Amino acid sequence: MDKDTLILAIESSCDETAAAVVKNGREVLSNVISSQIALHTLYGGVVPEIASRKHIEKINQVIEEALKEAGVTLKDLDAIGVTYGPGLVGALLVGVAEAKAISYATKLPLVGVHHIEGHVSANYIEHKELEPPFMCLIVSGGHTHLVIVKEYGKYEIVGRTHDDAAGEAYDKVARAIGLGYPGGPKIDKLAKEGNPKAIAFPRAHIDGAPFDFSFSGVKSAVLNYINSCEMKQEEINRADVAASFQQAVVDVLVSKTIAAAKEYGLDQVAIAGGVASNSALRQAMTDACEKNNLKLFYPSPIYCTDNAAMIGAAAYYEYKNGARAGLDLNAVPNLKIGQR
């Protein structure tokens, strides 16, 4: 049997400072997350400068905790994995500089990880049987993509958003109905009390690009609906708005994912990213996959939103594929999927 591979993974692309120790890409020995959400809530969104400063303050502590919880020292590790893009440049740089410093001091190999490929790889952690190829819907605060995971670390994008990401639409609508940041989980909760059929918000389909998305239309429709209610001095039923908006988004996400899986002849579907923890999306995707004889995978909510365990999972397959970063590894804020 091969020797175990232990990776220390670091994630600091947005507002979570996170470190994890992952064994053989699928077994999480520790997963420490220091969230800055409370801090950014004061401003209604992530403030990049504050995020970077907070990462610097927390990163050593988070790494020490991750090693301690896993019961390992730096000497036991085989590699360091770190998110180097996409994300906020100042935030990414904190993790990248830290990973490079550890790699330099310990001579451990360094592996640069794409944040979104990390989200996809979160599915490997709890589903030991999941292997490529599969269709993956990635829905986060900054990204909405449909990708074919062809092999470990090999991706083909078949659909993308033309404007807002799904999570971004959730956050903007939440702000409009006074729910605050981050809006996704708040809309998820409030929608449970509302009628998803109360208001007919649009479902965007794009001519000639059946697997692409657009969420700016539904977002504008919600804002217009709120404005027109205010003008008519009608009271807004926020739960109905939340439920109807969510239904419009979920309908599109599910129908396109199923259609794409069928079109490309894939019988396994996975979802990933912060919005993948949405209860309505999980339920609707479960029902649709059952109906269409597709096998569905999704991570537990803690592995859907930003964390370093998913970075450790992705780093493992990169490491096995021979990927090594040098000490010149830099943060790439607009890194594309599959780009090296």
Ligand code: KG4
């Ligand atoms: O993946 P993530 O943690 O960070 C990015 O890489 O962007 O995703 C954050 C996004 C936010 O827009 C947040 O509102 C959304 O995921 N989100 C949700 C839920 N939990 C987080 N959206 C809908 N329902 C949820 N339960």
Ligand code: ZN
């Ligand atoms: Zn993310």
